[in-house]
Amino acid sequence: MAVALGEIFQSHAQGVVYTDRLIFNAALQSGTTINFESLTPSSPSSTGVSPVVVSGVSFTNNESRLFITSSSTGIYPIPGTGQYLWNFDSSYPVGIYLPAGRNAFGADFSGGITPNAAFNATLTVNLISGQSFNYNFTGQQGSWSFFGVSFSQNISSLVFHDGGQFLPGTHEEMLDNVTFGVAVPEPSGVVIAFVGAVVCLLSRRR
Numbered sequence: 001m002a003v004a005l006g007e008i009f010q011s012h013a014q015g016v017v018y019t020d021r022l023i024f025n026a027a028l029q030s031g032t033t034i035n036f037e038s039l040t041p042s043s044p045s046s047t048g049v050s051p052v053v054v055s056g057v058s059f060t061n062n063e064s065r066l067f068i069t070s071s072s073t074g075i076y077p078i079p080g081t082g083q084y085l086w087n088f089d090s091s092y093p094v095g096i097y098l099p100a101g102r103n104a105f106g107a108d109f110s111g112g113i114t115p116n117a118a119f120n121a122t123l124t125v126n127l128i129s130g131q132s133f134n135y136n137f138t139g140q141q142g143s144w145s146f147f148g149v150s151f152s153q154n155i156s157s158l159v160f161h162d163g164g165q166f167l168p169g170t171h172e173e174m175l176d177n178v179t180f181g182v183a184v185p186e187p188s189g190v191v192i193a194f195v196g197a198v199v200c201l202l203s204r205r206r
């Protein structure tokens with residue numbers, strides 16, 4: 001199956017959008033990935049917490065409905081994964097605050113409340129200049145979708161909204177393998193060459 005370059009990343013005035021983790025990682029000059037494996041898991045029957053702070057990143061929820069869960073403890077388990085951050089039955093989305101000096105963010109996203117159904121998510125990115133950009137993408141409940149962005153200026157915070165409603169509290173945002181760091185503002189020649197190689201490889205497989 002042939003894959004167009006635009007399906008892997010899109011470069012425009014609102015930053016560079018990535019839908020492939022390999023391409024996103026190749027654009028990073030430096031980065032840190034949070035997989036939540038070092039944190040103590042918590043049961044959805046408990047109160048929940050906010051914030052959850054890992055590697056200088058603060059994950060927040062206005063109702064303190066954040067939990068660390070896994071496929072063995074989650075009510076809506078995601079097969080084949082370890083621990084992940086889950087915003088359980090909340091009226092509010094997940095806020096993410098990055099350390100200073102980072103212009104790139106990417107993660108594996110999941111959410112939705114209907115088993116095996118698609119959900120329409122929004123990632124809002126707030127830059128240190130005060131500008132904000134909204135990115136819409138579709139995910140599947142029970143599986144992970146990668147989405148990433150980078151900018152010419154640094155990111156201050158983000159909000160992940162899975163399309164859940166305020167009442168009766170149907171936000172179910174889930175995050176794993178959260179990567180943040182410093183990326184080149186635009187795809188470099190090396191990254192573009194790497195993308196071209198991937199496209200050629202996928203085309204040959206067809």
